[in-house]
Amino acid sequence: LVEKETTWDYYKAVVLVYILQQKDILTLLAQFGDASVMEVRSILDDNGLVSFAPFTGSSAVRGWDSNLYFVRASPAAELLTLLRYAVAQLRVLRLGFMYLQGVLLGEEEYEQAKRVMSAMGYEFCGVFTVNSSSGTVDPTEFEVVWKRFAATRPQAVIVFGWPVALTERFIKKMLTDVRTAGAYLLAPLVLQPTVLRIWRAAVADDGVKFVPGQVITTGTNPLAKDERYDAIRRFQTVMHDYLENSGQSDYNDTYHFLNNDNDGELMVSGWIAGEVLVQAVGSYRGVKNRTSFKASIFNQRRYVIDDLVFGDYGGDCNDEAEAQGVVCRCNQGGGTVYMKRFVEGFRAEVVDKGLTTFSLSSCHGSQVQVPSVFLGVEFLMNDGAVAKVASAEFHSGFAGKGASQKTSWDESQIHVLTFASALGSARAALQSEMQSRHVHGVAGVVTEAMLGVEGVAFIDPLQLEPRLNRFRRHVIHLSPTLEQQFFVLAEYLGDTGVRAAHAVIRGEEAAAVAEVLRRSLVTFGGSLRSATLLAGGDALAEHLPEAGDVFVAGLAAGDVTAVARHVASHDGVRVLVAFSEFALLHADFAAAFGGGAGGAGRVVFATSLPHWDDANS
Structure with a gap:
């Protein structure tokens, strides 16, 4: 050497x-x-x-x-990672971009960023750029461009300026101007030392409020303290031994790589380069x-x-x-980009869901396709027993599916944020979120008032009381509607020779629901013998008939136990419920009718899903 x-x-x-x-x-x-x-x-x-x-x-x-x-992974891969994180995780409505013209870094990356943003259906709210080929720029020009950029009030800014005085000036402006001081600052690894130095000075000398997590940067290897990786644990052993026993004079602290995140990250990068070289030669x-x-x-x-x-x-x-699969003309190396944010003491912290991997078969990051991203929200309704349970169960199911998502750039991403809300304020909470962040869709438990919010898709909304479907372009049903369920149950009764049925319906649309049920029964030669319409809070079980078939809609907490007692006490009665209500109150149904309880066979519902105990589906 x-x-x-x-x-x-x-x-x-x-x-x-x-x-x-x-x-x-x-x-x-x-x-x-x-x-x-x-x-x-x-x-x-x-x-x-x-x-x-x-x-x-x-x-x-x-x-x-x-x-x-x-x-190391390419700057193009770092840029793609920052873009996806800003859009899919930060979800900001107003994303800005900064670069310099006339230098190595910036212009090519900006063109790529515009293409990616356009492919995702977005555009930058503002772009700061000046020509710095001479190394300087007229102060008046800088201020004019800055004023125009700051007026867009970006919530986050991706900085891809070359680490020179102009970029430093921009970073300081961004941290000190009230119009941009609260925005996230996202940057590639090459700018990390510059950003941290300017940020420290702004906090110490200019009275800038330190906001943990405001600065987010990419990395091309794990942090030196990230012991989730076997390679990093081995690096720590090797580096400590080197600092302690090699006779080097640069560092007094033999654990410097753990105590200085910036230096430690670069040490890991150098160690990886050495490991690769040893393999290449050996x-x-x-x-x-x-x-x-x-x-x-x-x-x-x-x-x-x-x-x-x-x-x-x-x-x-x-x-x-x-x-035939041979790798041709590829000299690019790593395909993984890491992310970290800086918290108290300007220490680096791994960003949750910030890891992005790129296919090794796609050598050049600037040529990759842009996958789709879905940004959704769900609400955990906290002011009703049924709403609480239903929201929690839906969240658990969705979270389980989300946990299986990979970190690959090539895979479409689904991100769903969870908000706690009361039923009455859920619409306002949704509108507030849409005013500050990107929201493509809403899933889970919703209220009728929420469905009136346009500009967002509702994916298979789950409502807490029986509602009839009405065409709304932004509401997408995957599960059968109440009308469809009534139709199937009415057909079932007709096929089994039943010609009349009763109904007990609770809810704001009780009369309209009863009319739809009546028409469904008539379609198959039956009739609605009686319909009891109840308002919210009215007792339900006392209106059930002692014999015959009865449709029950609008069940609430406590109703299932009362229905179970009624069915057990009256052998001649059969209860038909919508699957949507069975799903909402599944725990109550399982407790009331499980274990061979009397009358369980006389509770009927229709579903489009396979039975949960059917191993063949």
Whole structure:
């Protein structure tokens, strides 16, 4: 390993001299920054040398080049991760973007960001950009552009400016201007040190309120303290041993990587690069020169470091080989992007649901397709026994399904937020949420008033009392409507020779519900012998007949027990209920009619679902 210190003015010349003098040098290591890569790119090409695991920040150097061998995930992947997180997790209505023109980082990323936002059906509320090719910008121009941007009142801003004075000025403005001070600041790893430095100074010197979690950044490897990964636990052992026993003089703290999150993250990145290099060299004994080394590392390579994966890598190949699964012209490395937010003490904290993985078969992040994202809400109604139980059960079922979602970028995402609310204030709560965040749909328990809110889809809404369906374009029923259930039950009675039935119906639409039931019975040659219509709070069981078939709708907490007693006491009565009410009060039905209770066989409902005990469905 040849190490050489130099200044930027002599960097290119020093690299060239050593490459020419020492022909056994196989690769150039420890390149840090896009400029250093661009400076010697022609030298690498002329001498068949590979820059191994360069640490760069822009997409400008990330195209296919057999002389560049990246290990970290690409800036394009970091950008996609930030965009999805802002839209799907933060769900902000007003998302801003910042970049600089005339530098390596920003312009290409902004074009990609616009394309992705458009594919998701959104656009940025405001964009801050100035031309910084000269390194400076007229202060008046900066203020004019800033004023226009701040007027959009962004709730979150993705910052993709090159780490120079103009970007620092923007970050400080964003943190100190009252119009933007409360917005989330999202940035890629290359900007993380800059953002943290400006943020610390703003809090210490400018009186800016420290808001835990306001700053969110991506990462291309796990944090040094994230012991969920086997690789990180091994890194901690190796790094502690190195700091304690190697004789190094840079750090006095042998656990510096745990106590300084920013440094620790970079240490992990360097350790990973070393691990990959060891595998690259160690597994091919035939490597004798630069040509054979390059051929070996692009020979369909993938590197596994405990539970971290890097690659696939592949060189030039023809279309036929590519069609059969060969990786061609890929030098991009990692496909996983991590996220963290900064909390008390400016310490990094892993962001829940921030991990994103990209298919290894999709080498270049700028070419990936944009999957669909559904942003929903559900309400846990907290002011009624039935509402509480139904909301909790629906939430458990949905949460169980959501837990199975993967972190892959390629998979469509479903995100449902949960809000506690009283029945009477649920509509206002929904409208308030829609005014501040993206909401595509509402699921679970709803009220009739909520269904009147347009601009959002209601997915199979579950109401707490019998309601007839009326066409509303934004209401989507997956379960059978009350009308459909009555129709099927009426057909069942007609097929079994029953010609008349009673009804006891409670609710605001009791009369209309009774009329629909009557028409359903008539359709199959029957009739509605009697209909008892009750208001909310009226007792129900005392109106049940002592014999015959009776439709019961509008059951409330406590009714099921009373119905069970009535059925057990009157052998000639049969009760028909809607499945929607059976579902709402399932625990009550199971308690009242389970274990072979008398009369259980005389409680009938229709359902479009297989029986929960049917192992063949």
